[in-house]
Amino acid sequence: MKKFTRQAVWIAAVLLTAVPATAETLRIGHLATMSGPIGGLGQDQYDGFMLGLAQRNSKLAGHNIEVVRGDDQGKPDVGVQVAKDLLEREKVRLVVGITASNVINAVFPVITGAGIPLLGTNGGPSIFAGEKCSPLFASTAFQNDGFHEAAGAEAQSRGYKNVIIIAPNYQAGKDAVVGFKRFYKGAVADEIYPAFGQTDFSAEIARFAASPSDAFYVFLPGGMGINFMKQLSQAGLVRKVPLLSAMTVEDMSLPIIKESALGTTVSAYWTSAANTPQSQSFVKDFQARYKRTPSVFAAQGYDAAMLLEQALKANPAAVADPKALAKALRSTKFVSVRGEVTIGNNGFPIQDYLLWKVVKTSAGVGFEKDHVILSHHQDAYAAHCPLK
Amino acid sequence: MTTLIITQVLNGLQFGLMLFLIATGLTLILGIMDFVNLAHGSLYMMGAYATATLVAKGMGFFPALLGGVLATFAVGVVIEVVVVRKLYRRDHLDHVLATFGIILAFNEVVRIIWGPVGLTFDPPEQFADSVDLLGFTYPAYRLLVIGMISLVGAGLWWLVTRTRIGMQIRAGATHPEIVSALGVNIRALKTTLFALGAALAAFSGALIGPLRSVQPGMGEEVLIQALVVIIVGGIGAIRGALVAGILLGLLDTLGRAFLPLMISRFANPEVAQAVGPALASMMIYLTMALVLVFKPAGLLPATGK
Numbered sequence: 001m002k003k004f005t006r007q008a009v010w011i012a013a014v015l016l017t018a019v020p021a022t023a024e025t026l027r028i029g030h031l032a033t034m035s036g037p038i039g040g041l042g043q044d045q046y047d048g049f050m051l052g053l054a055q056r057n058s059k060l061a062g063h064n065i066e067v068v069r070g071d072d073q074g075k076p077d078v079g080v081q082v083a084k085d086l087l088e089r090e091k092v093r094l095v096v097g098i099t100a101s102n103v104i105n106a107v108f109p110v111i112t113g114a115g116i117p118l119l120g121t122n123g124g125p126s127i128f129a130g131e132k133c134s135p136l137f138a139s140t141a142f143q144n145d146g147f148h149e150a151a152g153a154e155a156q157s158r159g160y161k162n163v164i165i166i167a168p169n170y171q172a173g174k175d176a177v178v179g180f181k182r183f184y185k186g187a188v189a190d191e192i193y194p195a196f197g198q199t200d201f202s203a204e205i206a207r208f209a210a211s212p213s214d215a216f217y218v219f220l221p222g223g224m225g226i227n228f229m230k231q232l233s234q235a236g237l238v239r240k241v242p243l244l245s246a247m248t249v250e251d252m253s254l255p256i257i258k259e260s261a262l263g264t265t266v267s268a269y270w271t272s273a274a275n276t277p278q279s280q281s282f283v284k285d286f287q288a289r290y291k292r293t294p295s296v297f298a299a300q301g302y303d304a305a306m307l308l309e310q311a312l313k314a315n316p317a318a319v320a321d322p323k324a325l326a327k328a329l330r331s332t333k334f335v336s337v338r339g340e341v342t343i344g345n346n347g348f349p350i351q352d353y354l355l356w357k358v359v360k361t362s363a364g365v366g367f368e369k370d371h372v373i374l375s376h377h378q379d380a381y382a383a384h385c386p387l388k
Numbered sequence: 389m390t391t392l393i394i395t396q397v398l399n400g401l402q403f404g405l406m407l408f409l410i411a412t413g414l415t416l417i418l419g420i421m422d423f424v425n426l427a428h429g430s431l432y433m434m435g436a437y438a439t440a441t442l443v444a445k446g447m448g449f450f451p452a453l454l455g456g457v458l459a460t461f462a463v464g465v466v467i468e469v470v471v472v473r474k475l476y477r478r479d480h481l482d483h484v485l486a487t488f489g490i491i492l493a494f495n496e497v498v499r500i501i502w503g504p505v506g507l508t509f510d511p512p513e514q515f516a517d518s519v520d521l522l523g524f525t526y527p528a529y530r531l532l533v534i535g536m537i538s539l540v541g542a543g544l545w546w547l548v549t550r551t552r553i554g555m556q557i558r559a560g561a562t563h564p565e566i567v568s569a570l571g572v573n574i575r576a577l578k579t580t581l582f583a584l585g586a587a588l589a590a591f592s593g594a595l596i597g598p599l600r601s602v603q604p605g606m607g608e609e610v611l612i613q614a615l616v617v618i619i620v621g622g623i624g625a626i627r628g629a630l631v632a633g634i635l636l637g638l639l640d641t642l643g644r645a646f647l648p649l650m651i652s653r654f655a656n657p658e659v660a661q662a663v664g665p666a667l668a669s670m671m672i673y674l675t676m677a678l679v680l681v682f683k684p685a686g687l688l689p690a691t692g693k
Contacts, residue, residue: 036605039504040504040505043504169665169666169669191661193661193664193665194644194665195665195668195669197609198669199600199606199609200403200599200600202399202402202403202530202641203396203399203400203640203641203642203644203645204644204645206392206395206396206399206645207392207645209392209395209525210389210391210392210395223506223600223601223603226506226508226600226601227599227600227601230508230598230599230600230601231527231599234511234516234517234518234527234528234529234530234598234599235518235525235526235527236517236518236525236527252505256505256506256507256508256601257508
């Protein structure tokens with residue numbers, strides 16, 4: 001009898017606290033590049049998002065969350081196929097993630113066209129930030145130009161007159177240079193476009209050494225940046241001329257680049273050295289769970305869980321209505337690991353971009369916050385987006 | 389400008405010698421054993437990972453390099469005995485399928501053991517910085533690479549042309565039945581040759597480690613370039629691989645360095661910025677196409693057969 005009473009109390013307690021009367025299950029599709037050369041990025045987006053959910057026992061604002069994982073392999077055609085599968089067979093009511101810009105270009109119309117909201121956790125190309133913006137899209141990451149606009153603004157405010165720029169020979173590389181020049185008004189000593197995925201930069205580095213310049217601007221994401229920084233350091237050029245980079249020296253590549261990046265500066269809105277309380281506890285929890293330092297991609301994924309929770313709290317009924325969910329995601333001012341962030345009319349965040357220094361730390365080499373370059377920065381394409 | 393040209397020529401030479409070293413193991417196996425080994429790039433990756441692991445365990449650069457090469461030699465023996473040996477009598481498509489399978493398996497194994505993010509290791513202390521060479525500086529490690537590949541290349545030439553085992557290898561390629569009738573263990577000879585190719589691949593992978601990150605899939609790009617080198621040089625020819633390697637290395641490097649500048653002489657800067665890099669990255673493939681049209685057997689084809 002006593003045992004029965006205890007069980008009954010337990011059952012009652014569980015029923016009362018954990019399951020509110022309106023609890024529903026929200027099925028989410030997480031679509032990202034989980035394999036191939038940039039598979040590490042998608043893994044971090046996913047791990048960050050899942051950490052946010054796990055901390056809340058997979059319940060946001062009282063609703064159960066189920067996540068179905070998809071891998072687009074960095075290929076647009078695979079992305080479209082997996083997205084359709086998530087929408088039609090898995091019946092997800094929200095898609096989170098997307099790693100590569102070329103995949104977004106392909107899956108964005110598929111997902112929003114099906115009336116399902118897309119919550120992006122990595123960069124976004126200009127095309128969906130401007131005229132083709134959608135009321136079903138929100139992002140916890142950045143519009144692709146942001147990093148480069150901030151870097152250009154920094155170069156301009158330091159008074160540089162003659163900068164060498166290096167970026168990969170593909171669309172995002174050309175966009176990076178356009179973004180940089182939008183704020184930097186000085187001369188460009190040389191623009192170097194190595195092939196995307198190039199591993200040896202000896203010829204490019206010799207061009208760096210040969211043209212007189214007062215600063216280097218480097219945008220070489222992923223493995224390219226690691227190789228370039230190491231080789232530049234071996235050529236003795238790293239601390240000779242001020243070096244500013246974006247999406248090149250970051251938390252994923254720095255443990256490999258190490259001392260070769262010391263003394264350089266980085267344009268980014270977040271690094272693992274960010275000192276907001278949310279950020280510090282996120283870094284600690286991520287390290288405890290996954291045994292590695294989170295990258296900005298993990299932070300963007302984690303922030304997606306934060307935004308989703310706050311949006312569902314603001315409008316609990318949105319869980320059953322995709323349009324209302326998208327609206328809640330876009331209108332919620334949410335507390336992220338980078339502080340308070342608002343979502344602009346085109347779905348991209350309006351946020352601060354900061355300058356970080358690469359310094360020696362007790363654990364090796366890390367980042368140190370220097371100053372805010374652009375405050376409450378909104379991308380240049382928002383003005384072309386007809387949405388309010 | 390002169391120092392820039394000298395620097396770029398040195399860069400091209402270093403890249404070319406690297407191409408030669410990677411291609412030479414592939415060309416030996418293809419030319420002498422008539423076996424298409426797409427897994428050559430995977431062995432290159434194994435060498436780099438093995439060396440990186442040994443360096444991370446606290447070993448010095450040179451002992452780790454030797455360890456990485458020996459470990460990959462052993463891996464080569466295993467692959468030959470388990471997979472490759474059964475395929476010699478089959479046609480080339482079967483070679484391609486089997487070794488392509490090995491590539492996929494190796495990439496996944498590497499990902500499981502070492503993770504998706506790359507490793508790196510530093511050059512030996514004495515070669516970490518750049519040195520002064522008559523008025524310009526050059527990374528010391530790249531000079532070391534030039535020196536070490538030259539030594540290994542010379543040793544390989546000596547092994548194949550001046551020693552008994554080299555004689556057996558060359559004879560075994562053209563007349564396997566006669567060689568085995570003379571009492572040479574042709575099976576063991578083929579295993580040795582395959583493993584030697586693996587060791588050469590590993591040596592290049594280990595040398596490249598301090599320059600590039602060591603990561604899953606690093607072998608594929610190199611494999612394509614190595615195939616271009618052996619097509620241009622002539623299949624099976626070490627001398628051809630040397631000439632083609634240096635030629636393509638110089639073309640690629642000088643193209644990347646000077647093509648955009650040259651094009652901007654007679655086109656506006658925007659066109660030059662668009663055409664230059666694209667053309668530069670096509671240089672070695674354009675050269676291959678030209679060689680295939682005018683000298684289909686390659687620049688210096690092997691004379692043995």
